[in-house]
Amino acid sequence: MSEAPWLTVLGLGEDGLDGLPPASRQALDRADVVMGPPRHLSLIPNSTAERIEWPAPFAEGLPILTGLRGRQTVVLASGDPFWFGAGSVIARNFDAAEWIALPGQSTFSLAAAQLGWPLENTLTFGLHAAPLTRLRPHLAPGLRAILLLRDGKAVAELATYLGETGFADCALHVMEALGGPRERARSVSLTEALLGTFEHPVCVGIDVAGEGRAFPKASGKPDDIFETDGQITKRPIRALTLSALAPQRGEHLWDIGGGTGSISIEWLMCDPTLTATTIEPRADRAERIRRNADALGQDRLHVELGTAPNALIDLDPPDAVFIGGGLSVDLLNWLQANLRPGTRLVANAVTLESEALLAEWHDKQGGDLLCIELAQASPLGPRRGWKSAYPVVQWSVTL
Template identity: 40%
Template sequence: MSGAWLHVVGVGDGGLATLTPEQAAALGRAKIVFGGARHLAMLPDDHPAERIAWRSPFADSAADILAARGRPAAMLATGDPSWFGPARWLRSILAPGEAVVLPAPSAFALAAARLGWSLEDLRCLTVHGRPVAALNPEIADRARWLVLSEDGASPAAIARLIADRGYGKSRLTVLEHCGGAAERVRDAEAGSFDLGGIAALNLVAVECRADPETREFARTGGLPDEAFRHDGKMTKRVLRALAIAALEPAPGLLLWDVGAGSGSISVEWLRAAPGTRAVAIEPVAERRAMIAENAFRLGTHGIDIRDGRAPAALQGLEAPDAVFLGGGLTDGLFVAAFNALKPGGRLVAHAVTLESEAILLALHEVHGGELLRVGVSRAEPVGPYRGWRPAMPVTHWHLTKAQLP
């Protein structure tokens, strides 16, 4: 690419001796070389380029890169820089065509080759610079992952997470220094993980296996009520499935779950689409603990649990793409939530009391949307027979906020 001044060079565990001729030529022409301390130390003493190490935090290095614009430069990165490497970040600060990526085989490719796995059949993940808990939504029986580690402690932390979720029989394979002279491959079960002396540069392959007593749930909305720990303050299964369908979760969207109770709406929202986020607002400490427990047990990550009462607790929050009002409706609460909702966003409100229902009826008259009254009856014993026992009816209202002209 003729307009490129920065070449991003992927380096394998074997160091600069493993570079391709194209990579070596790009590094040889560079007047400036960016990289971490480990990579910069690989440069021979007689290399004339200026060496610039990454700043902490990493994003502060943007100023150094922009200052070098137009001069021949190279950036050293591990393996394939487009796999959880700097390539995506560079695209956010440079114009198209300014940088060229010259990859080495990724750690994922090397690990798959060692294990005889096909990359298209598994998930490639990372905990480098990210919490291990972010892997929680990926846990499922027979799922396969390859995970880039933060350091030598990551494999044990991954094993604990998996075992605590009821997948202690899962097999973890730790691959250290893949492609290098110090390469080593070892494995252990998650529930009895005992590998020690693990190198900082490692990748973990995981084959998830559920323990016999572990129950798995579908990703579709409407989990059984007994899947959640709750004290009765919970949107029940039928209404919850209706609410999730009306909220329309999609990757990247943010939900406000106001009066979250057990967190059932937040949990189902996150389970429905990868990359969703939720703010669960709940004033009762015991219920906030239930939200955290339910989120972990049901394999979610990304709920921001807040202490507070709405509408005051809504101030300063990131604007939502969807709002669920299930913890008692007031005029002031709707106004605050609706004003904060992004154009095109969806709002769902449930009412059980006559007073809350009256508010919904008035709001529907002004704002439109869809209004439903839902009654559910369950078959229960009546002496030696069975009969229908009705639950309290719930008024469901949902609407989409108009897009700006």
């Protein structure tokens, strides 16, 4: 018979012991150690177990917790530990046989009940340890979202950000200490949020309104949302490139020759489980890619300063690769020799030399070779005519 788990992840509400079901109370009664943030520890004043405050940053608490292996230990978390909580971190770092979870009522459920909002139609964000820019791709009139924030001061920061992005008419529903004796809920304007005082823990429901720009959901976002020095895969080509890359849930992209970062940023926008690394040899462009990613809510993009293939050697293997710059025989040979079978490769070329190289590899390796020729209406004297862009040759193949 396997041993019983030594670690319990326990969801605690703002009502402390009063709101705990019998199984959670029993876990606390038999605990040798209780570990959690100071606020959570203060909600269980009568526990006789050893108390350990979880340090900040959060990752520093994992070695401490590992050292408690073999002692009956309870880790305190807010509400549902698996909804923007500590539960997923525990699950990644400890064997399934070592722990059990006893979730409480989530803050999102309490907030939705307070507001009368259907959770299936409401976006939820855990921004207590993430930037407010995570909101940017989603902001559009009519959106309803519930946010967990770092502390009371973050309410004013949220109001400032919404005003700066053009959504100054938003209504904010600020809820403090939901489910506990200090519970308070207020609906405020952005101005009132800037002037008000709010107490931690806090969550905010947003009714989005205003004249701010809403981003389209389809691939091929407008070029002007990106800061660029002109080195950018333009919108129609970008849409075709994302279609060829065909992102799937949980996949990782290498974007070689990042330029502005538009391909990898749009890749990440497709699904929150996607990851990407962009490789850029110029420091100024690498910094610009970082700014674009942060501003557009894709701060999880990894930017690697260097030249392929040398910069690729120690990176996590990709599921898809885009070559937007630096195309060469050496690079293609390295990718062919080092990437896993099944990796998707897409390369764009505009010069005759690069076109010839892609044509040669298409002949050897197969795949699809596409010539994309676009023209845009522009003034021609008193009338209009077609102004052609350089044709782009795109090769896509599964290795």
